[in-house]
Structures are given as C-alpha cells and as structure tokens.
Amino acid sequence: MTNVISKMRVLSDAYGVPFHYVTRGACVAVFGVYLCHVGSPLIKQGLNGVKRQALMFQEKTASIEGESSVDGHVNLLAAARREANQRNLQGSKESYTDFGPPRDNFIIAPMEEYMIKSLYFFQYLTGINVDFIIQMIKLIRIMIPAVWSSESLILFAHTLSLVSRTFLSIYVANLEGKVVKYIVRRDVYNFSLMLTQWLLVALPATFINSLIRFLEGQMALAFRTRLVRYAYDLYFKNETYYAVSNLDGRLENPDHSLTDDITTFSIHCAHLYSSVTKPCLDLTVIAFTLVSMAKGLGGSYQSYGPLMASVIGFATHGILRWCSPPFGTLVAEEARRKGFLRSLHSRIVTNSEEIAFYGGHEIELNLLQQSYRQLAQQVNRILNTKLWYIMLEQFLMKYCWSATGMVIIAIPVMTGTIPLADANPDDPDTDDVSERTQYMTTAKNILIAGADALERLLSSYKEAHELAGYSNRVAKMFTVFEQVNKGVYKRPGAALAAKSRASVPSLQFKDGMPQILGKVVEVSNYLRLKDVPVITPNYDVVVPSLTLEVRQDMHLLITGPNGCGKSSLFRIMAGVWPIFNxxxxxxxxxEMYYVPQRPYMSLGTLRDQVIYPDSVEVMRKKGLKDDDLAQILDKVHLNHVVTREGGWSAIGDWKDILSGGEKQxxxxxxxxxxxPQFALLDECTSAVSIDVESQIYQAVKDMGTSLITITHRPSLWRFHTHLLVFEGDGGWKMDELKPGQISL
Structure with a gap:
C-alpha cells in the first residue's frame, strides 16, 4: 500500500497535479471497476429482459394484426380479454375485476372505461398484472360515488390539512433556526420574541396534526360505510346470503369478508393516501427550500444537494423493491387463516349442544389448536420476513440518508460565502457564526422532515403490497356476490366432475360447468314443474327429470328413502336452488312458506318470533293485533309461553329459551x-305429539292452505290427497291417495 501511495506522489510531482486530485482519481477508478464487475451481470440480465419483452411485443403485435376485421380495424380489448380468459381456463389464478355499480356520469364513465381498456391492453402486451390497479379504480368508484359527495369533501379537507402541515413545518424549521441564532448572539430580546412566535405557532401546528388523524379516521369510516352498504345490498339481494355459502364455494368465510376485510381495507386505503400525498408534497417543497437557502448563502453547486437526495432516494427505492417480500400475498393468507379460525369458533357456539351431547370437545379443541397453529405459523413467517427487510430498510434510511444529509448541509457552507449585510463591525466573527448556526439548524430540521417524508413514502410501498392483498379479498367478495346475483355459481373442484356426474342429456355445459337454463314463471293458485332435474350444488343428479302439478285444492305427501331428493325438491320449489333445465x-x-325441521328463531321479542319475517309495522298494516296472535298461539298450544316469558315484548335468546317441540x-x-297458498312442511312436527300435530294440520287445512309435506309419520297421511314417492335411484311416481292408504 505504501508503494502505491509513493508512486502516486511521484506521478503528482512529475505532472504537476495536486496530490489530492491523484488520490481522488485513483479511488474513483477503483470504485468504477468494482461497480462494473458487480453491475455487468445485472446490466446483461436487464438487456436480455428488454430483448425478451421486445420479441414478445412483436409476437403480440403480429397476432393482433392477424385478427383484424374486414374493415381493417382491430379490437384490442377483445384480444386482451380473450387471452385472459384462456389463461383462466388453463387453471391460472382468477382475476376479480368484474364488479362495481354502473356509472351515470357522462364525463367520468368514458374516462374510466378508457383507462381500464388501456390497462388491459398494457397487460396484454407486457404480461404485467394490472388487477390491483383495476380493482382499486372500481373500489374507489364505490367509496367515492360522486364528485360532490361527502367523501369528496372529507378527502378535500384532508388534503388541505396535509398541505397546511407541510408549509407549517418549513415555517417552524425557520423559526427554530432563528431561535438558535439569537442564542449564539446572546440577544435576549430577539430570542424572547422568536420563542414567543414559536410557541404561538405550536397551537395551530398541534391542531393540524390532530386534524389530520381525525380526518384520516373519518375518511376510513366513510369508505367503510360505502363499502358496507354496497356489500349488504348485494348480500341480501336475490338471496345471495344463501347461495354464496351453499351454491358457490369461492368464499370460505363471507362473514369475515363483510366485517374484518372491509374494515382493514378501508383503514389501509385512507392511511396510504396520507402516506403518499404528504411525503410527495414535503419532498417537493423541501427541495425548493434547500435550493433557495443555498442561493442565499451564495454557495456553489446549489442543485447538487437535491440531486444527490433524489439519486439516493431512487436507489433506496430500487433496492427495497428488489428485496421486498410478497407482503400482499402473506397478509392475504393471514386474513384467510384468521377468518377460518373465527368460523371454527362460530361453529362451536352454534352447535354447542350437539358437541356437548356427543362429548366432542377434544375433536373441536384439536381443530381450534391446529387452526391457531397455522395462523401463528403465518404470523411468524411474516415477522421473520419483516426482521431482515426492516433491518435493510433502517440501514438505508437511517444511516445512508443521514450521511447524505450531512453532505447536503455541508456543500453550501463549505463552498459559499455568507453575506454579512447585518454584520456587527465590532464583532463580525460572532455574527458569521450565528448565521451559519441558523442555517445549520434550519437545514437540519428541514432534512429531518424530508428524511421522514421519504421514509414514509418508501414504507408506503410495503403498505401498498398489503393493501393489494386486502383489495383482492374485497374485490373477490364483490365479484362473487354480483355473479351469484346473476345466477353464476362456481364450486372449485366440482367443475371437473360435473360432466361425469350429470346424467341429464339436455344439460348444456360452459367452461366445464352446467348452465342454468331453467325458467321460472310466476303464476297464481297452482304449482307446476315441467321436466325439471333435481341437481345438488355439487352437481349430483338426484332426479333426472320431474314433472308434477299441485293445485290449490290438493295436498301432496312426499315420501322416500334418505337422500332421494325430498328436501332438494323443496329447495327448488322455494327458489333457493337453481333450475338447470x-x-x-x-x-x-x-304465497309459499317453508317450515324446516329446525325453525330459525330471530333476535327480538316474542311477538317477532310469531310474525317473522314481518315487522310490527307490517303486522299493524295487516290489521292484526296481539289478540290475534294469541289466538294463533292457542291453535298450536303455545299460549302458555306468553305468560311464562313475561308478555309479547319479552326479549331473549329464543333459540335456547324454547324447547325443540315449542320451536316446531x-x-x-x-x-x-x-x-300462504302453499305450505312446504319438511319434517316440521317430528318433535310434536301426534294429537297436537293433528290439530295443527287440521287448522292449516281449514285456513285454505295447500299442504306439501315431507314426513315419515303415517298419522299425517289422512290430511293429504296425493302421494309422491321417490324410489331412490332417480325414479319417482305420483298417485292419488286411496282410502285404504289414508287409513294407515
């Protein structure tokens, strides 16, 4: 090493070049060679990637040109969507972007449509997934439905508070610099004046800080309210709440999606807006402020500081992005496991009596512990991933940026001359030191604010990944809800076996799924099925074709072995299962009322249990009073419950208060x-004594309601006129009940 230094000194003396220039040049040369050695493989890899993208672009363009229409025009969006559909058919991950309410605005709607088309085409050409951007566009459309909505007002107020806080930070930094300057000068009067100003500014500054958090919370709440309203409208439309759990298998835990996922997405969305908007504004204002301060000092290289900060910032962003783990996927998986653990707890609460009877607590405990271990493993995986990522993040943001900040502060001071217009001729050195101290303090505070802004901006990349995970879950929920509303059901794992299970020749398939082609016609006074197959949500064909008619003067009894399709027929009659043909x-x-074996008991009063699903207001409009309800309970031998529970307005958990027979x-x-005109009774009096059961059935018949009953009790045959027998192999027969059969 000594030899190298001595040779550099000889070279310096021989050519008359200052020695420090020679040493700097040597260091730069060594550093450049090292960068070339390290960076050449990366550059080569990048060039190969660009070459591959160019070849792919040429292939895409050639395929598009080959699909031109007769008039020479090319439908780019159709080509992009066709390729996306082909990828979905080949088993790739489904994209959930087809949701959202229609736009009525004649200006925003075309802009949004054009933006989405452009994104699809960009994805088609480059292969880069744009699902997150499209999902966010459509979710924002739900969260901010109009320009003049309350959400827009909150967003504008929040943006205004962020802008105010940025300029206030610069003003406070200047004040602190002046305070320090007068401390160095020992100027008590000006120090007291500046300190008073600083304290007075603290009042609006603290208010704006609190206001930013308040408006961010209000914005998250407003976003959540819009999303919840839209989700509830879809969830309770066309009995989606039933179909999404029983006919469609894509959403594992709709309750978790409706609560936790929407809440977390709204909070992350509002916070990410603050984390991106304010840092961008801070960095812009701080860059101009630093350049202005450098000009005021008369220093050279005034633009070097902001330029250096920009280079370091972009380099940090590139490194962190390259090293960033897939936080979106990790967080989405954590949310899924949380939802599954919650569903297990809900199952135990719902079925606690059955579990207690069977003594199945050990099985349920094992399931809970296994589910929690899986959740803990996922959380631990995220924490381990964050450990190394945060270490790298802190090294770059804390130490590398601190060193950059020192250089930025030092350049104007070391290369410039502070103007001494206000210098004290008796003590110029003191004034010069105070000015430099003011500059150093102000620049330090501004750079700290800038570093904080840049750190939040780079951290927002990680938050954006997490937001992508939550947005995908919310978008998936909305997509499934809207498709189920339209009668489109998908059960993962069932599509491949659907064709082999379906033995109905008239069924039509699309993408491996049987199509819902049956028709529902609303009539009055009768119920008729024409060539309707009974097919379960798993696409098991129970009955290939069923044709029957029930008039209002008929009472139909349905019998057959277990699993032959009796309850399935009721679900088709009630309209909760689709009709495939x-x-x-x-x-x-x-006019059709279904009574299951275990009737649902709602939250509310005893009166609400009788009139369900009507409300008290609807009951009053029908002209009914509590005395009429008392007569009804008398017919079913439940009038004692009113006295026992404390009257019609008594509130309780009726699922546990009433016994099995009382609930039936x-x-x-x-x-x-x-x-109703027709009562669909599915083993609904199995826990009621035969004599009381007979009185109830007779009361329903006397009311003029046609009975369609599933039962194994021969005592109920006499209340029916026709018999439908399922044979268990897909066959069936329907006959009129004969007197000999009724007397059984």
Whole structure:
C-alpha cells in the first residue's frame, strides 16, 4: 500500500497535479471497476429482459394484426380479454375485476372505461398484472360515488390539512433556526420574541396534526360505510346470503369478508393516501427550500444537494423493491387463516349442544389448536420476513440518508460565502457564526422532515403490497356476490366432475360447468314443474327429470328413502336452488312458506318470533293485533309461553329459551299468521305429539292452505290427497291417495 501511495506522489510531482486530485482519481477508478464487475451481470440480465419483452411485443403485435376485421380495424380489448380468459381456463389464478355499480356520469364513465381498456391492453402486451390497479379504480368508484359527495369533501379537507402541515413545518424549521441564532448572539430580546412566535405557532401546528388523524379516521369510516352498504345490498339481494355459502364455494368465510376485510381495507386505503400525498408534497417543497437557502448563502453547486437526495432516494427505492417480500400475498393468507379460525369458533357456539351431547370437545379443541397453529405459523413467517427487510430498510434510511444529509448541509457552507449585510463591525466573527448556526439548524430540521417524508413514502410501498392483498379479498367478495346475483355459481373442484356426474342429456355445459337454463314463471293458485332435474350444488343428479302439478285444492305427501331428493325438491320449489333445465310455474314467494325441521328463531321479542319475517309495522298494516296472535298461539298450544316469558315484548335468546317441540310449533304458528297458498312442511312436527300435530294440520287445512309435506309419520297421511314417492335411484311416481292408504 505504501508503494502505491509513493508512486502516486511521484506521478503528482512529475505532472504537476495536486496530490489530492491523484488520490481522488485513483479511488474513483477503483470504485468504477468494482461497480462494473458487480453491475455487468445485472446490466446483461436487464438487456436480455428488454430483448425478451421486445420479441414478445412483436409476437403480440403480429397476432393482433392477424385478427383484424374486414374493415381493417382491430379490437384490442377483445384480444386482451380473450387471452385472459384462456389463461383462466388453463387453471391460472382468477382475476376479480368484474364488479362495481354502473356509472351515470357522462364525463367520468368514458374516462374510466378508457383507462381500464388501456390497462388491459398494457397487460396484454407486457404480461404485467394490472388487477390491483383495476380493482382499486372500481373500489374507489364505490367509496367515492360522486364528485360532490361527502367523501369528496372529507378527502378535500384532508388534503388541505396535509398541505397546511407541510408549509407549517418549513415555517417552524425557520423559526427554530432563528431561535438558535439569537442564542449564539446572546440577544435576549430577539430570542424572547422568536420563542414567543414559536410557541404561538405550536397551537395551530398541534391542531393540524390532530386534524389530520381525525380526518384520516373519518375518511376510513366513510369508505367503510360505502363499502358496507354496497356489500349488504348485494348480500341480501336475490338471496345471495344463501347461495354464496351453499351454491358457490369461492368464499370460505363471507362473514369475515363483510366485517374484518372491509374494515382493514378501508383503514389501509385512507392511511396510504396520507402516506403518499404528504411525503410527495414535503419532498417537493423541501427541495425548493434547500435550493433557495443555498442561493442565499451564495454557495456553489446549489442543485447538487437535491440531486444527490433524489439519486439516493431512487436507489433506496430500487433496492427495497428488489428485496421486498410478497407482503400482499402473506397478509392475504393471514386474513384467510384468521377468518377460518373465527368460523371454527362460530361453529362451536352454534352447535354447542350437539358437541356437548356427543362429548366432542377434544375433536373441536384439536381443530381450534391446529387452526391457531397455522395462523401463528403465518404470523411468524411474516415477522421473520419483516426482521431482515426492516433491518435493510433502517440501514438505508437511517444511516445512508443521514450521511447524505450531512453532505447536503455541508456543500453550501463549505463552498459559499455568507453575506454579512447585518454584520456587527465590532464583532463580525460572532455574527458569521450565528448565521451559519441558523442555517445549520434550519437545514437540519428541514432534512429531518424530508428524511421522514421519504421514509414514509418508501414504507408506503410495503403498505401498498398489503393493501393489494386486502383489495383482492374485497374485490373477490364483490365479484362473487354480483355473479351469484346473476345466477353464476362456481364450486372449485366440482367443475371437473360435473360432466361425469350429470346424467341429464339436455344439460348444456360452459367452461366445464352446467348452465342454468331453467325458467321460472310466476303464476297464481297452482304449482307446476315441467321436466325439471333435481341437481345438488355439487352437481349430483338426484332426479333426472320431474314433472308434477299441485293445485290449490290438493295436498301432496312426499315420501322416500334418505337422500332421494325430498328436501332438494323443496329447495327448488322455494327458489333457493337453481333450475338447470325445464320450467317451474309457481306463485310468488309470499304465497309459499317453508317450515324446516329446525325453525330459525330471530333476535327480538316474542311477538317477532310469531310474525317473522314481518315487522310490527307490517303486522299493524295487516290489521292484526296481539289478540290475534294469541289466538294463533292457542291453535298450536303455545299460549302458555306468553305468560311464562313475561308478555309479547319479552326479549331473549329464543333459540335456547324454547324447547325443540315449542320451536316446531312456533314454525307452524308462522304458517297460520302468513296464510300462504302453499305450505312446504319438511319434517316440521317430528318433535310434536301426534294429537297436537293433528290439530295443527287440521287448522292449516281449514285456513285454505295447500299442504306439501315431507314426513315419515303415517298419522299425517289422512290430511293429504296425493302421494309422491321417490324410489331412490332417480325414479319417482305420483298417485292419488286411496282410502285404504289414508287409513294407515
């Protein structure tokens, strides 16, 4: 090493070049060679990637030119979507971007449509996934439905507070510099004046800080409210709440998506807006402020500081992006496991009695522990990933940026001359030191604010990854809800076996799924099925074709072995299962009332249990009073419950308060209250004594309601006129009940 230095000194003396220039040049040369050695493989890899992208672009362009229409025009969006559909058919991950309400605005709607088309075409040419951007566009459309909405007002106020805080930070930094300057000068008067100003500015500064957090919370709440309203409208439209869990298998835990996922997405979305908007504004204002301060000092290389900060910032962003783990995927998987753990707890609460009877607590405990271990493993995986990423992030942001900040502060001071217009001729050195101290303090505070802004901006990349995970879950929920609303059901794992299971020749398939081609016609006074197959949500064909008619003067009894399709037929009649073929003619839903074996007990009063799903206001409009409800309960032998529970307005958990037989009689009381044309009774009195059961059935018949009953009790045959027998192998027969059969 000594030899090298001595040779450099000889070279310096021989050519008359200052020695420090020679040493600097040597260092730069060594550093350049090292960079070439390290960077050449990366540059080569990047050039190869660009070459591959260019070849792919040529192939895409050639394929598009080959698909030109007769008039020479090319449908770019159709080509892009066709390729996306082909990728989905080949088993790739489904993209959830087809959702959202229609736009009525004649200006924004075309702009949004053009933007989405451009993104699809960009994805088609480059292969870069743009699902997150499209999902965010459509989710923002739900969260901010109009320019003049309350959400827009909150967003504008929040933006205004962020801008105010930026300029206030610069002003406070200047004040602190002046305070330090007068401390160095020992100027008590000006020090007191500046300190008073600083304290007065602290009041609006603290208010704006609090206001930013308040408006961010308000914005998150407003976003959540819009999303929840839109989700609830979809969830309770066309009985989606039933279909999404029983007919479609894409959403594992809709309750978790409706609550936690929407809440977390709204909070992250509002916070990310603050984390991106304010740092960008801070960095812009700080760069101009530093250049202005450098000019004021008369220093050279005034633009070097902001330029150096920009280079370091972009380099840090590139390194962190290259090293960034897939936080979006990790967080989405964590949310999925949280939802599954919650669903296990809900199952235990819902089925606690059955679990206690069977003594199945050990099995349930093992399931809970296994689910929690899987969640803990995922959380631990995220923490381990964050450990090394945050270490790298802190090294770059804390130490590299601190060194850059020192250089930025030093350049104007070391290369410039501070103007001494206000210098004290008796003590110029003191004034010069105070000015430099003011500059150093102000620049230090501004650079700290800039470093904080840049750190938040780079950290927002990680938050954007997490937001992508939550946005995908919310977008998936909305996409599934809207598709289920339109009668499009998908059950993962069932599509491949659908064709082999379906033995109905008239069924039509698309993408491996049977198409819902059946028709529902609303009529009055009768129920008719024409060539309707009974197919389960798993595409098991229970009955290939069923044709029957039930008039209002008929009472149909349905029997057959277990699993032959009795309850499935009720679900088709009630309209909760799709009709894949044929036609069903049925009255409106108000004229068909279904009573299951375990009636649902809602939250509310005892009165609400009888009139469910009507409200008290609807009951009053029907002209009914509590005395009428008392007569209904008397017919089903439940009038003692009113006295026992403390009156009609008593509130309780009726699922636990009423016994099994009382709940079944409450279900029949609802039939007497609603007076439908047809009552679908599915083993609904199995826990009721035979004598009380007979009185209830007779009361329903006397009311003029046609009975369609599934039962294994021979005592109920006498209340029916026709018999439908399922044979268990897909066959069936329907006959009129004969007197000999009724007497059984």
């Amino acid at each position: 044929g036609q069903i003619e049925r009255p409106s839903s108000r 009689r409450m279900g029949m009381a609802r039939v007497l209250y609603h007076k």
